[in-house]
Amino acid sequence: MEKTHEKYTKMLDEKGMKISHQRIKILEYLANNLCHPTADKVLSDMKKVLPTLSKSTVYKTLNALVDANLLKELTIEDNEIRYEYNLVDHGHFKCEKCGNIYDFDLDFSMLQSDKLNGFKINEKNVFFKGVCKDCLSADKA
Amino acid sequence: MEKTHEKYTKMLDEKGMKISHQRIKILEYLANNLCHPTADKVLSDMKKVLPTLSKSTVYKTLNALVDANLLKELTIEDNEIRYEYNLVDHGHFKCEKCGNIYDFDLDFSMLQSDKLNGFKINEKNVFFKGVCKDCLSADKA
DNA sequence: GTTCCTGCAAAAGCTTTGCAGAAGA
DNA sequence: TCTTCTGCAAAGCTTTTGCAGGAAC
Secondary structure: OOHHHHHHHHHHHHOOOOOOHHHHHHHHHHHHOOOOOEHHHHHHHHHOOOOOOOHHHHHHHHHHHHHOOOEEEEEEEOOEEEEEEOOOOOEEEEEOOOOOEEEEOOOHHHOOOHHHOOOEEEEEEEEEEEEOHHHHHHHHO | OOHHHHHHHHHHHHOOOOOOHHHHHHHHHHHHOOOOOEHHHHHHHHHOOOOOOOHHHHHHHHHHHHHOOOEEEEEEEOOEEEEEEOOOOOEEEEEOOOOOEEEEOOOHHHOOOHHHOOOEEEEEEEEEEEEOHHHHHHHHO
16 A cells, blocks of 8 residues: 555554555545535545446445544535544534535534533534625625 | 414415415424424324325425425434424434434524634524433433 | 455435326415 | 315435455455
């Protein structure tokens, strides 16, 4: 395996996952492109690098990486599961015009409610929808 | 139309929607059962009252009610659109064990980030996942 | 050599659509 | 009467599954 892939090889290995060319490339892609692609976008982008890559491999790989906690699933809109490289918690903003997704920092410790006393909270998600700065200024122009 | 339905008849009418038995019953169901049903649950529950109700009517009606701003779509988990009667903003908690969804109050004004300066925010969503009190105590028992 | 991954095709779910008949205004 | 809603069936999408061949260990 090439040297630049050592990092991802190690990550997969530490999770007990078998190393494959496809898995390394998909993980590398998510790590280097901090966008929030759907499975379909992963497939079309990766086809340029791995022409024989199949839809089912993409789905199986993404699910395996989510199970291994290397990726996170985003549930911003129905009918489109999006994936992101697992970094520190942050909020997501989706522009209703251009469809872009923006990350933003957020103090998640503020998010609490007396109603949830005694509940075990495993995951906190925050997402906004609206129109981003760029689309707003494009409107004025 | 019966007297108890006047409220929902009026709501539909104010939105310029045609009144139908199905629409009134579905709207009434969502308003009285503050659960967060999927389209499928709406269908199976409503079949008891409206035996001829069809899947497509449920989908069309729910979409129409969302468009009219009488219902809100919940995007908590992929592959299941849930609906709720449109009340004041609140957070949602989904128990990973029993699948129940709990509402909780939240001060949404706290949720902001410098990164979103200049953005137009139309909608704020907060949802948690974890294990609810009941399931936790059931585990101990 | 064994295990498990990949990729093709088919299946499975959920949601939408087209259309004829029925209900509402 | 005219509009539009309902309900059936079929189509559309995304995601999952089964299986044979192939890659990784």
